[in-house]
Amino acid sequence: MLAMHATSFLRLLVNRVPKHAHSSMNLSTSSTLLPLLSTSLTSLSSEISESLHSKGYWHTPDSNPLLPLSEIKLLRSESLQLRAQNRFEQSYSESITSSGHATRFDKPGVYACEPDGADYDTAPNLLTYMSHLIREFPELLNEGPRSYGISNEAFNAKLAVTSSGGSGYPKHIDNPRGLAVGDTRKLTCILYLNPSYVPSHLGLLHLHLHTSTISISPSPGRFVCFWSDLIPHSVSKTSEEYVGEEYDRYAITVWMPTVDGRNIHDPESPFIDLKV
Numbered sequence: 001m002l003a004m005h006a007t008s009f010l011r012l013l014v015n016r017v018p019k020h021a022h023s024s025m026n027l028s029t030s031s032t033l034l035p036l037l038s039t040s041l042t043s044l045s046s047e048i049s050e051s052l053h054s055k056g057y058w059h060t061p062d063s064n065p066l067l068p069l070s071e072i073k074l075l076r077s078e079s080l081q082l083r084a085q086n087r088f089e090q091s092y093s094e095s096i097t098s099s100g101h102a103t104r105f106d107k108p109g110v111y112a113c114e115p116d117g118a119d120y121d122t123a124p125n126l127l128t129y130m131s132h133l134i135r136e137f138p139e140l141l142n143e144g145p146r147s148y149g150i151s152n153e154a155f156n157a158k159l160a161v162t163s164s165g166g167s168g169y170p171k172h173i174d175n176p177r178g179l180a181v182g183d184t185r186k187l188t189c190i191l192y193l194n195p196s197y198v199p200s201h202l203g204l205l206h207l208h209l210h211t212s213t214i215s216i217s218p219s220p221g222r223f224v225c226f227w228s229d230l231i232p233h234s235v236s237k238t239s240e241e242y243v244g245e246e247y248d249r250y251a252i253t254v255w256m257p258t259v260d261g262r263n264i265h266d267p268e269s270p271f272i273d274l275k276v
């Protein structure tokens with residue numbers, strides 16, 4: 001997975017924006033997404049950076065999603081459009097063998113797409129969400145109790161669908177090998193795009209911490225962030241009883257790197273021993 005430079009991403013994006021997008025009514029772009037996202041991130045940022053520092057993760061509470069249902073429905077419909085255009089591929093992970101080699105294995109029932117500026121016509125709001133998060137969030141977090149040097153210069157993004165009917169993710173760390181392979185991803189940010197999610201659909205995200213496992217449902221508009229290089233997590237299977245497109249579990253993930261490699265697998269981190 002190649003990191004994309006925020007500047008080239010934004011250039012791609014700007015080039016795709018219809019010339020009069022701002023002066024004429026563009027029905028496909030939401031006029032409320034940016035102000036809502038901006039207000040939420042600004043008001044939550046000190047709580048988020050405190051929590052990342054002390055607990056290694058943060059998520060929106062049940063009662064207060066990052067974005068309201070109307071925006072999440074829009075983002076999901078754009079995800080479905082990308083899927084209809086065959087932009088998703090079988091998702092895979094790497095496991096490290098005892099001899100230190102990486103082997104690829106497919107994640108059954110999980111498909112992923114890496115949206116870029118060329119998808120603007122199909123998914124303008126998804127791209128707006130991603131670019132805005134990259135532009136604003138790192139700066140807000142770096143003002144927290146300790147700067148982890150989160151970069152707004154580069155990022156990776158993935159739109160993933162975990163199929164309904166019994167798919168999940170095994171326990172893993174997003175950035176297990178770190179500097180040895182030039183992977184400087186520090187922060188994982190996930191937004192869930194499941195407008196009709198109810199608890200019986202299952203598919204929970206589990207964060208495996210020292211003395212507890214935190215279980216987080218992929219409810220509409222929920223935002224979760226955690227340290228990419230330290231926090232082990234898994235996704236328990238989606239319910240075998242609810243099968244069909246509307247029960248597919250969609251998530252857009254943005255990974256942000258740190259500008260200072262010393263923040264990756266920092267031996268002084270209280271979470272270093274969690275690493276699997």
Ligand SMILES: O=C(O)CCC(=O)C(=O)O
Nearest residue numbers: 169174205233235251253
């Ligand atoms: O979708 C989720 O809740 C987590 C997905 C995940 O762990 C990953 O993409 O690495």
Ligand SMILES: [Fe+2]
Nearest residue numbers: 172173174233
């Ligand atoms: Fe992950």
